Amino acid sequence: MIVDVLVLGVVGAILGLDTVSFPQAQISRPIVSATLGGAFMGNASVGLMCGVLLELFAHETLPFGASRYPEWGSASPIAGAAAAAGAAVGSVPMALLFAVPFGLLTASVGGWSMVQLRNLNARLAHRRLDALARGSARTVVGLQVAGASADLVRGGIVAVGAATIALPTVRWIAVQPAPLAPYAIPMLAALGGGVAAGAAWKMFHATAGTRWFGLAGLAIGVALVAALAR
């Protein structure tokens, strides 16, 4: 398990770096990073299910500049890995019922850690304002490298901490007898679907004409569900 935790720590550090510092290619999005975490633990499909559920919630948390938002990059691979680790020994629904809220909690902790990092970067920049005012290239490059390095370490700490808790816990939870387990995924899907639909309305309703596009999409979606869900 120690090797798993350490590798997941490295994955979480790299994906956490993507959220803000480098390269912001959205490999940190839950649908990508949780799938990667699941694949690392040998079950990409369960990782994807976990990633899809987290992705639904992520629509409500857009990464606007200075605002505080959940940091998905270091949280999602751990959630995906936890879901896959639980599924390997026991029930998929119970593994997801632990992994998804745990992913949300870890993302929230990751968001808090980013605020601390920004404060640290501010202190570093403040101490070097004179050097910046002199046009020191070394200072400019040094601040960028220090910021990125600190972000990498931050993501790694969040991921290692989360993986250390999540992997043994999910392996215990997934094997517990739970008669209500069949309701776990529908409950998570209803929560995620509700949050994503509400977020879509918040994001798009101010743009002219979107109501009709939304209704058309819903009609197509419901028609496909009626045709396929048999």
Next chain:
Amino acid sequence: MAARVLPLATRLAIVSRLFAVQASWNYEILIGNGIGFCVEPALRLLPGGAGGDAYRASLARQSQYFNAHPYLASFAVGALARAELDGQPPERIERFRTALCGPLGSVGDRLVWVGLLPTCSFASLALFGLGASPLVCVLAFLLMYNAGHVSLRLWGLQMGWANGFGVAAALGHPILRMGPVWLARAGTLLAGMAVPLTVMRLVNGGGIARTGVTLLAAAAGAGTLVLFHGRVEGWRLALLAGFAALVLFLLRHA
């Protein structure tokens, strides 16, 4: 303004640095240091070269407070590099730099964070709902999103460099003006499709009845969140509800 070509090596150095423009993001100067970091390769072309008086004065100017969307910062980087190499008066460059912050932030937020990102996400969720494999869902999202992301950074640098102080007019380009509108429409269409399809696949095996009940519950949740817009965050409620359900499910047996 004399025609000027940015050497390929300099252009490549700037492009690679643009991906790390936010590495030292902080509450003191925001991405100011990142702008200096990205413009720096161009400043080496100033009279006196790297370390010369002109270089140091320009780098000091470019490393002050700045705020913009990280992708659209490339417009500023191109335009500011051009202004510095054209020898524009420092006070004019500083005024121009200040004026760029607002538009590059608001346009970028609407185009990317509220446009491109959710649209690509809903598209990949729709693919998941239609039964796509993990690889297809992940690759589709990354390819769609980064086609827009990388193009925007490269185009921004080119537009900024080509237009210099005139880059403000370039911000009226149809892509930046109408792009958010069309992305919002596409995003809404895809959201309408993706949510039911995603729920259907997640409750796989539950049949039409279970999918329908789950969708009705999701619709009720969405309606509640819209009603309490700005006062309630759904993901925080879901976190609490998820852990509460976990405890309940475990205790139900015990």
